[in-house]
Amino acid sequence: MARTPLRSDLIEEITTRVLDGRLAAGARVNEVHLARELGVSRTPLREALIGLADRGLLVSAPGRGFLVSPFDPDEARRLYPLVAELEALALRWTSPLELAGLPDALDAVAGEMAAALERGDDLSEVDERWHALLLSRCPNPHLLRLIGQTKPLLKRYESCYFGGAARAGESIGEHRRIAAALRDGDLPAASAVLVRNWVKALAYLGKDER
Amino acid sequence: MARTPLRSDLIEEITTRVLDGRLAAGARVNEVHLARELGVSRTPLREALIGLADRGLLVSAPGRGFLVSPFDPDEARRLYPLVAELEALALRWTSPLELAGLPDALDAVAGEMAAALERGDDLSEVDERWHALLLSRCPNPHLLRLIGQTKPLLKRYESCYFGGAARAGESIGEHRRIAAALRDGDLPAASAVLVRNWVKALAYLGKDER
DNA sequence: TAGGTCCTTTCTGTATGCAATACTGCGAAC
DNA sequence: GTTCGCAGTATTGCATACAGAAAGGACCTA
Numbered sequence: 001m002a003r004t005p006l007r008s009d010l011i012e013e014i015t016t017r018v019l020d021g022r023l024a025a026g027a028r029v030n031e032v033h034l035a036r037e038l039g040v041s042r043t044p045l046r047e048a049l050i051g052l053a054d055r056g057l058l059v060s061a062p063g064r065g066f067l068v069s070p071f072d073p074d075e076a077r078r079l080y081p082l083v084a085e086l087e088a089l090a091l092r093w094t095s096p097l098e099l100a101g102l103p104d105a106l107d108a109v110a111g112e113m114a115a116a117l118e119r120g121d122d123l124s125e126v127d128e129r130w131h132a133l134l135l136s137r138c139p140n141p142h143l144l145r146l147i148g149q150t151k152p153l154l155k156r157y158e159s160c161y162f163g164g165a166a167r168a169g170e171s172i173g174e175h176r177r178i179a180a181a182l183r184d185g186d187l188p189a190a191s192a193v194l195v196r197n198w199v200k201a202l203a204y205l206g207k208d209e210r
Numbered sequence: 211m212a213r214t215p216l217r218s219d220l221i222e223e224i225t226t227r228v229l230d231g232r233l234a235a236g237a238r239v240n241e242v243h244l245a246r247e248l249g250v251s252r253t254p255l256r257e258a259l260i261g262l263a264d265r266g267l268l269v270s271a272p273g274r275g276f277l278v279s280p281f282d283p284d285e286a287r288r289l290y291p292l293v294a295e296l297e298a299l300a301l302r303w304t305s306p307l308e309l310a311g312l313p314d315a316l317d318a319v320a321g322e323m324a325a326a327l328e329r330g331d332d333l334s335e336v337d338e339r340w341h342a343l344l345l346s347r348c349p350n351p352h353l354l355r356l357i358g359q360t361k362p363l364l365k366r367y368e369s370c371y372f373g374g375a376a377r378a379g380e381s382i383g384e385h386r387r388i389a390a391a392l393r394d395g396d397l398p399a400a401s402a403v404l405v406r407n408w409v410k411a412l413a414y415l416g417k418d419e420r
Numbered sequence: 421t422a423g424g425t426c427c428t429t430t431c432t433g434t435a436t437g438c439a440a441t442a443c444t445g446c447g448a449a450c
Numbered sequence: 451g452t453t454c455g456c457a458g459t460a461t462t463g464c465a466t467a468c469a470g471a472a473a474g475g476a477c478c479t480a
Binding site: 005007046050056060062063081082085089093139150153 | 214217261288352
């Protein structure tokens with residue numbers, strides 16, 4: 001029923017390949033090779049590449065095709081605060097009534113996160129779900145679109161983030177505090193912790209940089 | 211020297227056609243007709259359409275091509291505050307030293323605006339230059355990209371805005387006050403006026419809506 | 421007359437083809 | 451040893467071709 005264009009799947013697939021490094025940062029993308037590897041023709045592949053370039057994960061070099069945008073610690077320093085501000089804005093624009101319905105579900109996901117941490121699982125998927133839930137009531141689709149476009153860029157730098165279990169535990173605590181603030185109807189507090197959560201993540205990232 | 215892909219020109223051309231109504235809001239885009247009309251093949255045209263859909267000016271209906279996104283007053287009510295916040299953020303993230311160098315140039319452009327208003331010219335182009343100059347020192351390219359992607363959406367609703375000469379004069383005054391605040395190094399004031407400038411524009415827009 | 425089915429036409433989504441430009445390697449000149 | 455030039459190859463950017471889905475309409479049925 002929900003027919004999805006090939007380019008959407010390709011965007012997803014290519015994104016994961018960039019994130020896990022199979023498409024190395026800074027490397028040129030060979031359309032013919034990649035198309036053959038993915039089993040599609042160049043046309044939908046190019047459409048996907050263009051979409052990814054619009055989002056900033058690739059850069060287009062006219063006459064020379066596409067490059068995976070180079071890995072740049074400074075970029076992380078710009079992306080984290082940006083996502084922080086955007087999420088905080090989304091929170092501010094969500095009606096308090098809608099927000100009041102969220103804390104229980106948020107804490108449930110935070111619980112999942114704690115469990116995943118116990119098991120030594122990857123937290124990023126659960127973390128993503130938590131944030132998606134937090135923003136799910138924001139009535140501004142354009143803002144959500146911008147956030148959705150920006151977050152994948154950030155995930156490239158996230159690997160180091162959840163590396164430290166200490167930081168992960170701390171982060172879960174922050175998540176719970178945000179939910180608690182929402183329960184109290186204290187939006188400024190929730191927003192402040194949210195921004196701090198992102199900024200701290202960046203700080204840890206900086207430490208692990210070599 | 212600066213070779214530009216065909217799709218970039220097409221994005222520009224199609225954007226203006228949407229803005230001036232030659233491509234009506236809500237209408238389906240016929241790729242074959244439009245390609246013939248623009249004198250290009252469907253391939254780069256589709257690439258442009260996909261880019262525009264990513265930005266929200268078009269929407270993609272899988273299996274049915276692309277539609278010009280429908281005209282929706284509510285959308286304007288969401289876009290104006292969004293651009294306002296994004297620009298204010300860009301301002302906050304620009305170094306005060308850089309900002310200190312701007313007011314003279316800003317006032318010069320504001321002067322051009324006043325002159326254009328006298329002559330009864332269209333102000334939007336000059337206004338655009340003023341805002342571009344204001345943000346030109348912001349060191350966060352991703353934020354600037356988001357702003358650049360969002361503003362064209364807004365322009366669809368802007369026509370009514372500059373309709374009133376009274377509001378135009380008021381807006382020019384606000385621009386000068388922002389420059390003055392920057393001269394004083396009073397960033398919060400500049401930011402506040404900037405946001406108010408956008409919000410007021412929206413208020414006028416609401417009035418002219420029928 | 422309202423509704424449904426089948427057929428035709430149109431259009432999109434994807435694949436392939438082609439020309440022009442950019443890269444690579446090697447040899448020669450300085 | 452380095453730089454320049456040139457030929458051959460590879461690759462992009464755009465155009466065209468094809469298959470399958472969607473829209474539209476005529477005809478049939480109730």
